Amino acid sequence: xxxxxxxxxxxxxxxxxxxxxxxxxxxxxxxxxxxxxxxxxxxxxxxxxxxxxxxxxxxxxxxxxxxxxxxxxxxxxxxxxxxxxxxxxxxxxxxxxxxxxxxxxxxxxxxxxxxxxxxxxxxxxxxxxxxxxxxxxxxxxxxxxxxxxxxxxxxxxxxxxxxxxxxxxxxxxxxxxxxxxxxxxxxxxxxxxxxxxxxxxxxxxxxxxxxxxxxxxxxxxxxxxxxxxxxxxxxxxxxxxxx
Amino acid sequence: xxxxxxxxxxxxxxxxxxxxxxxxxxxxxxxxxxxxxxxxxxxxxxxxxxxxxxxxxxxxxxxxxxxxxxxxxxxxxxxxxxxxxxxxxxxxxxxxxxxxxxxxxxxxxxxxxxxxxxxxxxxxxxxxxxxxxxxxxxxxxxxxxxxxxxxxxxxxxxxxxxxxxxx
Numbered sequence: 001x002x003x004x005x006x007x008x009x010x011x012x013x014x015x016x017x018x019x020x021x022x023x024x025x026x027x028x029x030x031x032x033x034x035x036x037x038x039x040x041x042x043x044x045x046x047x048x049x050x051x052x053x054x055x056x057x058x059x060x061x062x063x064x065x066x067x068x069x070x071x072x073x074x075x076x077x078x079x080x081x082x083x084x085x086x087x088x089x090x091x092x093x094x095x096x097x098x099x100x101x102x103x104x105x106x107x108x109x110x111x112x113x114x115x116x117x118x119x120x121x122x123x124x125x126x127x128x129x130x131x132x133x134x135x136x137x138x139x140x141x142x143x144x145x146x147x148x149x150x151x152x153x154x155x156x157x158x159x160x161x162x163x164x165x166x167x168x169x170x171x172x173x174x175x176x177x178x179x180x181x182x183x184x185x186x187x188x189x190x191x192x193x194x195x196x197x198x199x200x201x202x203x204x205x206x207x208x209x210x211x212x213x214x215x216x217x218x219x220x221x222x223x224x225x226x227x228x229x230x231x232x233x234x235x236x237x238x239x240x241x242x243x
Numbered sequence: 244x245x246x247x248x249x250x251x252x253x254x255x256x257x258x259x260x261x262x263x264x265x266x267x268x269x270x271x272x273x274x275x276x277x278x279x280x281x282x283x284x285x286x287x288x289x290x291x292x293x294x295x296x297x298x299x300x301x302x303x304x305x306x307x308x309x310x311x312x313x314x315x316x317x318x319x320x321x322x323x324x325x326x327x328x329x330x331x332x333x334x335x336x337x338x339x340x341x342x343x344x345x346x347x348x349x350x351x352x353x354x355x356x357x358x359x360x361x362x363x364x365x366x367x368x369x370x371x372x373x374x375x376x377x378x379x380x381x382x383x384x385x386x387x388x389x390x391x392x393x394x395x396x397x398x399x400x401x402x403x404x405x406x407x408x409x410x
Binding site for chain 2: 011033035047048049050051052053054058061062076077078098099101102109110111131132133134135136137142144146147176179180181183184186187189192193194195196197
């Protein structure tokens with residue numbers, strides 16, 4: 001390898017961009033918050049979800065999610081008695097403004113809120129060519145929007161369809177589990193506003209967290225367990241037809 | 244030592260390789276952010292950067308610090324489990340400085356229906372009504388007090404909180 005004048009000129013802008021971050025330094029982290037003392041997850045109690053869309057609206061407001069994109073969304077399932085293997089799923093505007101009245105022909109109907117599963121072995125972070133998305137030491141999958149190229153590999157890699165490209169910044173975006181809130185001792189915006197408690201933020205490393213009692217006494221499932229992603233969003237009362 | 248007679252061209256090559264290696268190391272040091280690799284194959288500084296984002300929802304604990312009368316009302320009804328900002332919207336700015344921003348007056352006809360409009364996908368135990376048949380277009384708070392929604396005769400008027408409905 002030889003550094004020609006041409007190569008050096010090509011490298012200089014990259015170096016200038018990187019230098020900006022070096023000068024900016026590390027911002028002040030939340031005091032008293034220790035990365036290694038938490039392992040975040042979420043519990044979703046499907047029989048409690050009323051599909052009101054509060055979580056979707058709160059998420060959009062808290063995180064400036066562009067209209068038409070969703071970091072969390074609600075799906076309404078209609079499983080006909082005679083066609084259990086082909087459920088009808090709809091999510092008008094991500095369920096942000098609620099759902100039209102159901103015109104059902106029997107069968108069963110229910111809501112399933114979805115969001116990033118914050119997988120411990122996440123496929124999305126493995127495909128990122130520049131290290132712009134990663135699992136934090138406290139178990140949250142984040143996107144470094146200052147480092148993301150917008151190549152969309154991660155959008156394709158996520159088996160749950162939880163990622164999108166922000167049309168303003170052209171970088172990958174997804175649920176951050178309200179990282180700016182949970183590190184301050186608050187719950188996520190969606191859990192804060194959920195009127196029925198269908199969504200619960202949980203810290204698996206906190207022995208006092210009620211999640212442990214819940215997991216012991218209930219049969220929970222994750223989405224697409226066959227993908228072995230180590231998903232950490234636990235669903236209680238989930239029907240087998242849920243994809 | 245005849246074979247090492249023309250060692251000069253090898254030295255020249257070694258110098259070129261040495262310069263290339265040094266240039267690579269120097270450039271890498273300059274281009275790769277300092278916190279890269281702190282926790283893994285990513286920029287460690289991205290974690291505090293993400294955490295530094297300001298909050299929009301204050302959290303119900305912040306509301307309850309001042310609006311104790313509403314808390315007392317809610318305790319008497321089923322809406323005790325519903326956080327303030329589920330209906331009133333994001334109010335972190337109001338919690339920080341109550342004079343800077345006031346919550347909007349809410350339209351109960353829209354708000355209540357978001358949760359309580361009948362839908363077959365809702366859990367059967369959840370109270371739901373077809374609003375058109377139930378109230379005939381009347382606003383819900385004509386009969387129900389939102390903080391304590393069960394209709395208790397004679398208690399509706401006194402059930403209003405002190406801060407409620409004030410602009």
